[in-house]
Amino acid sequence: MSTKLMWKRASILAAAACAAFTLTQSRPAEACGVNGCDGGVPGPMPVNQDGENVLFVLNPGEVEVHIQISIDPNTNAQKFAWLIPIAQIPEFEVGSQPLFDALLQASVPQYGLNQSFEQCGDQGLSGGLTAPNGGTDGGFDSGTGEAATTGATGGDDPVLLKTTAGAFEIVVLQDKTVAPIKQWLIDNDFLWIDGADDTFQQYLDEGQVIVALKLAGGADEGDVHPIVLRYPSDENCFPLRLTRFSSVQDMDIRVFLLANGRAAPTNYRHVLVNPLKIDWFNFAANYKDVITKAVDELEADGLAFVTEYAGATSITAPFTFNVYNPGWNEAPFVGLAPEQVINRLNDQGLTNCFEPGFCFYNHPLIEGLLTEYLPVPDGLAPEEFYGNLAAYVDQIDVMKWGDGSAFATALVDRIIAPGLHAQDLLDTYPYLTRMYTVISPNEMIADPTFHINPDLEDVDNVRVAGNYNLCDGNSVVTLPDGREIFVPGGGPWPDFIGEMWWAEEISQVALKGKPMHLVNNTAAINTKIEEWNKSHGWPRSDAATGTAGSTGDDDSGCGCTSDQPRSGAGLLGVAGLGLLALRRRRRG
Numbered sequence: 001m002s003t004k005l006m007w008k009r010a011s012i013l014a015a016a017a018c019a020a021f022t023l024t025q026s027r028p029a030e031a032c033g034v035n036g037c038d039g040g041v042p043g044p045m046p047v048n049q050d051g052e053n054v055l056f057v058l059n060p061g062e063v064e065v066h067i068q069i070s071i072d073p074n075t076n077a078q079k080f081a082w083l084i085p086i087a088q089i090p091e092f093e094v095g096s097q098p099l100f101d102a103l104l105q106a107s108v109p110q111y112g113l114n115q116s117f118e119q120c121g122d123q124g125l126s127g128g129l130t131a132p133n134g135g136t137d138g139g140f141d142s143g144t145g146e147a148a149t150t151g152a153t154g155g156d157d158p159v160l161l162k163t164t165a166g167a168f169e170i171v172v173l174q175d176k177t178v179a180p181i182k183q184w185l186i187d188n189d190f191l192w193i194d195g196a197d198d199t200f201q202q203y204l205d206e207g208q209v210i211v212a213l214k215l216a217g218g219a220d221e222g223d224v225h226p227i228v229l230r231y232p233s234d235e236n237c238f239p240l241r242l243t244r245f246s247s248v249q250d251m252d253i254r255v256f257l258l259a260n261g262r263a264a265p266t267n268y269r270h271v272l273v274n275p276l277k278i279d280w281f282n283f284a285a286n287y288k289d290v291i292t293k294a295v296d297e298l299e300a301d302g303l304a305f306v307t308e309y310a311g312a313t314s315i316t317a318p319f320t321f322n323v324y325n326p327g328w329n330e331a332p333f334v335g336l337a338p339e340q341v342i343n344r345l346n347d348q349g350l351t352n353c354f355e356p357g358f359c360f361y362n363h364p365l366i367e368g369l370l371t372e373y374l375p376v377p378d379g380l381a382p383e384e385f386y387g388n389l390a391a392y393v394d395q396i397d398v399m400k401w402g403d404g405s406a407f408a409t410a411l412v413d414r415i416i417a418p419g420l421h422a423q424d425l426l427d428t429y430p431y432l433t434r435m436y437t438v439i440s441p442n443e444m445i446a447d448p449t450f451h452i453n454p455d456l457e458d459v460d461n462v463r464v465a466g467n468y469n470l471c472d473g474n475s476v477v478t479l480p481d482g483r484e485i486f487v488p489g490g491g492p493w494p495d496f497i498g499e500m501w502w503a504e505e506i507s508q509v510a511l512k513g514k515p516m517h518l519v520n521n522t523a524a525i526n527t528k529i530e531e532w533n534k535s536h537g538w539p540r541s542d543a544a545t546g547t548a549g550s551t552g553d554d555d556s557g558c559g560c561t562s563d564q565p566r567s568g569a570g571l572l573g574v575a576g577l578g579l580l581a582l583r584r585r586r587r588g
Contacts, residue, residue: 046060052252053100058259058452059505064230066095081191084211085203085242088231094166094414095226096366099422104318107309107434111284112464113477120471158184160209166414167223167368169216174209177201183277185243190214196245200406203242225414240444249440250292255305255450258429262310262456264509265435266449269304269518271295272505274525275479279392280465281352281493292438293502299518300506302443309434309461313426322362324419325349329409338401339389341374350415357381365414373400416513434461455513476538483529496532501525506587 055066069082158180161172164353171190173181178201182192189210200210213227238255257263277290284290295304309315325348332344345351351367355361359382361367367382376385377395385392401407425554435450466478468486475490487494504522507515533539 009222025264053104053254053256055100055103055258056450057429058257058263058450061234063090063233063235066099066226066228067184068095068097068100068226069224077560082213083185083191083193083200083209084213084229085200085208086211086229086231086452087173087208087233089111089161089209090211090229090231091263091420092165092168092170093228093230093248094418095228096323096418096422097226098320098323099425100226102316102323102372102426103432103434104254104261105319106316107256107432109284109287109308110279110462111278111287113280113283114464114466115469116466117458117469118471138211156180156268164216166225167219168213171212172209173212174204176204178204185212193245196242199242199245215537218372220368222371223365225365225418228418235449237447237449240439240447240585244441244444247439247441247444250288251440252288254308254441255435257433257435257450258313258425259431259433259452260429261431261452261454262307263433263435263450263454264456264459264515266435266451266509267446268448269295270302270507270509270515271297271300271304271306271503272507274504274521275463275481275483275527276485276496276500276529277502278463279493280467280477281487281491284463287436290502291436295437295439295503297501297503297506297519297538300503302439303446303448304506305435305437305448307433307459308436309432310456310459311432313430313432315461316426317431320423323426323588324416324423324572328411328416328419330411330416332405333411336404338374338394338396338398338404339406341370341401342386342389342409348367351386353387357383358390359383359386359562369407369410369414373410375400400457430463451509451511453509453511453513456509456515474536481527484533484538485529486533486536494532496528500528 053068056397057064057066156172158175159171160174161170163170171188173184175181178197181200181204182197184190187190191214203210211229215223271294273290273294277286277294278284279286291306294300294306296302327348328468329348329351332347333341336344342351342353345366351359352362370386371382374386375396375397376382377392380392380395389396463480465480467490468476468478469490470476473490475487477487479485485494501521501524503519504525505515505517506519507517509515517553
């Protein structure tokens with residue numbers, strides 16, 4: 001398989017290590033990165049990570065970035081690698097996957113449709129129309145859809161630092177030219193990106209160091225966890241110039257930002273989507289397509305973000321049950337007999353293993369730790385072994401377990417400490433912004449930066465429209481912003497005749513004040529709506545209502561979350577979260 005094809009399936013997650021926070025005026029980008037896998041591996045590549053998620057903690061004088069790393073379990077995880085040019089050697093820490101889970105679940109865009117019905121005289125409610133699910137009772141029914149200082153070595157050995165963070169081996173390199181770094185990485189079984197030499201040289205010329213990361217020997221996909229980088233700076237960069245070597249067409253990027261106020265893109269545009277392009281009757285099943293086309297509109301030019309949520313961080317509270325638990329404690333495992341390990345984990349809520357054949361892990365890294373320090377004997381399934389350790393005392397690998405101190409240390413490093421830090425972040429920073437874009441390699445010509453603008457309004461992730469079913473079988477949808485759309489025959493969602501813009505607004509957001517509109521299609525869209533409605537006789541005169549008596553309504557509804565899944569089928573929000581209760585919030 002060619003290097004080009006191998007890289008086609010790689011992801012943007014390392015690129016996210018360079019997203020930015022600018023407290024003052026923008027300065028040149030300081031860091032960037034890219035990941036992928038060794039072209040020598042037969043079979044499928046790591047999963048097409050076209051939905052990478054990155055968290056930035058916006059702190060004056062310090063950059064902290066959390067990067068979610070995902071590896072396809074059907075591939076050779078040992079061939080995963082990651083390269084990041086960065087301004088200086090950062091601190092490396094294990095990140096928290098439950099933190100990402102909570103952010104994703106809490107802030108996922110949700111689209112709903114509340115049903116109401118016109119009173120139709122002698123025919124009764126809605127003139128014979130029935131409410132969804134065959135009933136007319138009220139309520140809301142969910143639908144489904146988704147550290148050291150640095151200096152150039154100039155010598156034969158470009159290595160500045162070797163360290164580890166959880167399951168990852170990390171090396172930091174620097175030289176005046178790319179060649180020594182490239183050769184060292186190849187000689188030591190790290191990845192190199194064919195065709196990226198010139199781009200890396202640009203970063204070296206700017207004084208950057210190169211961080212290389214891969215899974216430690218013996219680790220597999222079950223040990224993979226987010227990684228945290230932290231170092232002093234007022235800004236960082238999102239290195240899309242480098243990411244183009246490993247990205248795919250229409251790659252999804254989600255950026256979460258924890259701060260004291262709403263964040264916005266600095267050198268990228270901000271887009272407000274035209275809500276008429278959303279398929280409200282199918283719960284925004286066309287969401288990604290709409291975003292893709294909106295950020296590609298003239299003046300956005302593929303370099304733009306939409307805001308999916310901006311508001312209180314407390315929205316994550318219902319989803320943080322396994323981010324951190326004060327009852328987690330490594331001390332009981334030191335000196336513990338191995339057959340008692342599951343009992344102590346059960347006590348701390350990290351597992352639910354109470355009988356043979358049943359074992360549930362309440363943290364994504366617990367099973368990996370058990371596999372490492374209390375491995376399952378040959379011929380047994382994990383749930384058999386961990387569900388009844390007492391029955392297999394003679395088969396326990398006591399050498400692996402030792403006195404339990406190694407397990408206790410790993411428990412702190414990979415679960416307890418990252419969880420405590422994650423919870424501290426959620427408690428400390430009151431404001432969460434979630435931004436999203438879809439971008440392709442040919443558009444990756446600039447590294448986006450971000451800043452806080454205290455004057456921006458909140459943005460609700462819950463978007464609920466109302467569908468008023470008329471006696472004649474047509475309906476009128478009231479969008480969350482109050483605009484009415486006549487829908488012939490009660491559906492499907494209309495395909496408006498003539499030009500209709502994908503973006504309602506395209507703006508440049510300054511450090512303070514309201515966004516400056518580069519494009520504002522609101523008036524033109526309103527004209528289109530008025531023309532459309534009038535051409536279908538809406539609003540109608542009182543004499544043409546077709547009702548015999550007073551009008552009223554009966555409410556019911558349905559809704560779902562909108563977020564594209566890795567599989568490409570349905571909507572990630574619902575697929576990953578189950579049925580979510582829709583919350584009404586002010587639209588920003």
